[in-house]
Amino acid sequence: MSIRKKRPQWVPVVAAIIRKEGHILLGKRPAGSSLSGIWEFPGGKIEADESPEVALKRELHEEIGIEAEIGDIKKTCTAFFGDVGILLLFFEVPFWKGEPKCLHHEKIKWVPLDEVTQYELPDANKAVLEDLLKS
Numbered sequence: 660m661s662i663r664k665k666r667p668q669w670v671p672v673v674a675a676i677i678r679k680e681g682h683i684l685l686g687k688r689p690a691g692s693s694l695s696g697i698w699e700f701p702g703g704k705i706e707a708d709e710s711p712e713v714a715l716k717r718e719l720h721e722e723i724g725i726e727a728e729i730g731d732i733k734k735t736c737t738a739f740f741g742d743v744g745i746l747l748l749f750f751e752v753p754f755w756k757g758e759p760k761c762l763h764h765e766k767i768k769w770v771p772l773d774e775v776t777q778y779e780l781p782d783a784n785k786a787v788l789e790d791l792l793k794s
Contacts, residue, residue: 667744673715674702674784676733677752677759682771685778686722686764693740696765698778700749700787711748719752722763726756734790738783747783 677684677700685698703718705711712729719727730751738745761767770778775788 665742667739667742669744669746671705671711671746671748672702673705673711673718674700674747674749675715675719675727675729675752676700676749676787677727677755678772679769682769683775684723684759685768685770685775685780686761687766687768689763689765694781696779698768698770698780699784701759701764701767712750715750715752719755723759723767724757724762725759727752728754734787736783736786738781745783747786749787 675684684701686701688695688697688699690696701719701722702715703722705714706717709717711732715729716727719725730753732748733751734749736747736749738747759767780788
Protein backbone atom coordinates (compact mmCIF):
# COMPACT_ATOMS: atom_id res chain seq x y z
CA MET A 660 0.00 0.00 0.00
CA SER A 661 1.51 3.30 -1.07
CA ILE A 662 1.14 6.46 0.95
CA ARG A 663 -0.07 9.45 -1.03
CA LYS A 664 1.65 12.70 -0.38
CA LYS A 665 -0.62 15.47 0.72
CA ARG A 666 -0.90 18.29 -1.80
CA PRO A 667 0.62 21.52 -0.58
CA GLN A 668 -1.63 24.43 0.28
CA TRP A 669 -0.89 27.19 -2.27
CA VAL A 670 -1.01 30.87 -1.42
CA PRO A 671 -1.12 33.25 -4.40
CA VAL A 672 0.98 36.40 -3.88
CA VAL A 673 1.60 39.46 -6.06
CA ALA A 674 4.66 41.71 -6.10
CA ALA A 675 5.41 45.03 -7.78
CA ILE A 676 8.43 45.98 -9.85
CA ILE A 677 8.47 49.76 -9.45
CA ARG A 678 11.33 51.58 -11.19
CA LYS A 679 12.39 55.21 -11.26
CA GLU A 680 15.51 56.70 -12.85
CA GLY A 681 17.60 53.52 -12.70
CA HIS A 682 16.38 52.58 -9.22
CA ILE A 683 13.90 50.00 -7.94
CA LEU A 684 11.68 50.26 -4.86
CA LEU A 685 12.27 47.76 -2.05
CA GLY A 686 10.64 47.47 1.36
CA LYS A 687 12.17 45.99 4.51
CA ARG A 688 9.79 43.51 6.18
CA PRO A 689 8.69 44.69 9.64
CA ALA A 690 9.72 43.09 12.93
CA GLY A 691 7.35 40.34 14.02
CA SER A 692 6.46 39.31 10.46
CA SER A 693 7.71 36.22 8.68
CA LEU A 694 11.12 36.95 7.12
CA SER A 695 11.37 40.12 9.23
CA GLY A 696 14.31 42.36 8.34
CA ILE A 697 14.49 40.99 4.77
CA TRP A 698 14.07 43.37 1.81
CA GLU A 699 11.34 42.61 -0.74
CA PHE A 700 9.34 43.95 -3.63
CA PRO A 701 6.10 45.50 -2.29
CA GLY A 702 2.96 43.40 -2.61
CA GLY A 703 1.00 40.75 -0.77
CA LYS A 704 -1.58 37.99 -0.78
CA ILE A 705 -4.44 37.80 -3.24
CA GLU A 706 -7.82 37.69 -1.48
CA ALA A 707 -10.47 35.15 -2.58
CA ASP A 708 -12.53 37.69 -4.55
CA GLU A 709 -9.64 39.51 -6.27
CA SER A 710 -7.81 39.24 -9.55
CA PRO A 711 -4.01 39.51 -9.22
CA GLU A 712 -4.07 43.06 -10.65
CA VAL A 713 -6.78 44.23 -8.21
CA ALA A 714 -4.90 42.63 -5.30
CA LEU A 715 -1.65 44.37 -6.22
CA LYS A 716 -3.38 47.72 -6.62
CA ARG A 717 -4.93 47.29 -3.14
CA GLU A 718 -1.67 46.10 -1.55
CA LEU A 719 0.31 49.03 -2.96
CA HIS A 720 -2.25 51.46 -1.59
CA GLU A 721 -2.15 49.79 1.85
CA GLU A 722 1.62 49.27 2.04
CA ILE A 723 3.10 52.35 0.39
CA GLY A 724 0.16 54.73 -0.15
CA ILE A 725 0.21 54.98 -3.95
CA GLU A 726 -2.48 54.65 -6.61
CA ALA A 727 -0.81 52.33 -9.10
CA GLU A 728 -1.44 51.38 -12.69
CA ILE A 729 -0.63 47.68 -12.89
CA GLY A 730 1.24 46.74 -16.05
CA ASP A 731 2.30 43.45 -17.58
CA ILE A 732 3.15 40.33 -15.64
CA LYS A 733 6.92 39.93 -15.87
CA LYS A 734 7.71 36.72 -14.02
CA THR A 735 6.13 33.93 -12.01
CA CYS A 736 7.86 31.63 -9.57
CA THR A 737 7.18 29.35 -6.63
CA ALA A 738 8.65 28.96 -3.17
CA PHE A 739 7.91 26.70 -0.22
CA PHE A 740 7.68 27.53 3.47
CA GLY A 741 7.21 24.15 5.15
CA ASP A 742 4.04 22.59 3.73
CA VAL A 743 2.83 25.86 2.19
CA GLY A 744 3.58 26.70 -1.42
CA ILE A 745 3.76 30.33 -2.52
CA LEU A 746 2.86 31.17 -6.13
CA LEU A 747 4.42 34.57 -6.74
CA LEU A 748 3.37 36.82 -9.64
CA PHE A 749 5.59 39.82 -10.42
CA PHE A 750 4.01 42.76 -12.26
CA GLU A 751 5.59 45.88 -13.73
CA VAL A 752 4.11 49.11 -12.34
CA PRO A 753 4.76 51.69 -15.06
CA PHE A 754 2.81 54.61 -13.54
CA TRP A 755 1.57 55.65 -10.12
CA LYS A 756 0.17 58.67 -8.28
CA GLY A 757 1.64 59.79 -4.99
CA GLU A 758 5.05 59.40 -3.42
CA PRO A 759 5.68 55.97 -1.86
CA LYS A 760 5.49 56.13 1.94
CA CYS A 761 6.47 53.64 4.60
CA LEU A 762 3.03 52.47 5.84
CA HIS A 763 3.71 48.74 6.31
CA HIS A 764 7.43 48.09 5.96
CA GLU A 765 10.10 48.96 8.51
CA LYS A 766 11.76 51.01 5.73
CA ILE A 767 11.35 51.59 2.01
CA LYS A 768 14.21 52.54 -0.27
CA TRP A 769 14.93 53.36 -3.91
CA VAL A 770 17.89 51.08 -4.65
CA PRO A 771 20.11 51.49 -7.73
CA LEU A 772 19.55 48.47 -9.97
CA ASP A 773 23.24 47.58 -9.91
CA GLU A 774 23.17 47.44 -6.06
CA VAL A 775 20.04 45.29 -5.59
CA THR A 776 22.09 42.08 -5.27
CA GLN A 777 23.72 43.54 -2.14
CA TYR A 778 20.37 43.42 -0.28
CA GLU A 779 19.10 40.35 1.53
CA LEU A 780 16.00 39.28 -0.42
CA PRO A 781 13.74 36.22 -0.14
CA ASP A 782 14.70 33.46 -2.59
CA ALA A 783 11.50 34.04 -4.56
CA ASN A 784 12.43 37.72 -5.07
CA LYS A 785 15.97 36.78 -6.10
CA ALA A 786 14.44 34.73 -8.91
CA VAL A 787 13.49 37.91 -10.80
CA LEU A 788 16.76 39.79 -10.33
CA GLU A 789 18.52 38.36 -13.37
CA ASP A 790 15.65 39.41 -15.64
CA LEU A 791 15.42 42.83 -13.97
CA LEU A 792 19.10 43.54 -14.38
CA LYS A 793 18.93 42.66 -18.09
CA SER A 794 16.01 44.98 -18.84
